[in-house]
Amino acid sequence: MSWSIIGEAALHQVVGGPATMREQLQHLIDVSRLNNMPLQVLPYDVGAHPGMQGGFHLLRFTTDPAVAYCEYRQGSIYMEKNEDVSAYARVLDLLVARTLGPDQSRDLIRRVLRELPRDEGEG
Structure with a gap:
């Protein structure tokens, strides 16, 4: 999904x-x-929100650990550490709530x- x-x-x-x-x-x-x-x-009316630093993708797999993916002007990065993925998962939860x-x-x-x-x- x-x-x-x-x-x-x-x-x-x-x-x-x-x-x-x-x-x-x-x-x-x-x-x-x-x-x-x-x-x-x-x-608009949510005002400042935790996703303002830029877009990201949270990739969850059935057999592999989740990955956070971010693009920026000079490239992109895949983050696989649990603390990084968890931080993006929290941002996603906060965004969904708004x-x-x-x-x-x-x-x-x-x-x-x-x-x-x-x-x-x-x-």
Whole structure:
């Protein structure tokens, strides 16, 4: 299973123009309906939060120990020490507690989708 948390700012930052953003936001809505892909939005009003230092992936396996993965400007790092993985697991738990539920997240994405301006030439 894959679980994604997206900051609300990412929903408003128009990349590729409104038509592209519409496709991307609709894709998020579609993917969020899959049982194996929970997607939740971290709203603006949570203010400062423990995920502000940057994105990360927490990889959990059935047979191997969990791994935390972070990307940064010059590269990336896999962290395998229990204390590192546990620290990222705590951050994830804190973020999940502040996110909108799946239905509210979809509602917010739909609202942002409706508010996008039309490109010239779009119907």
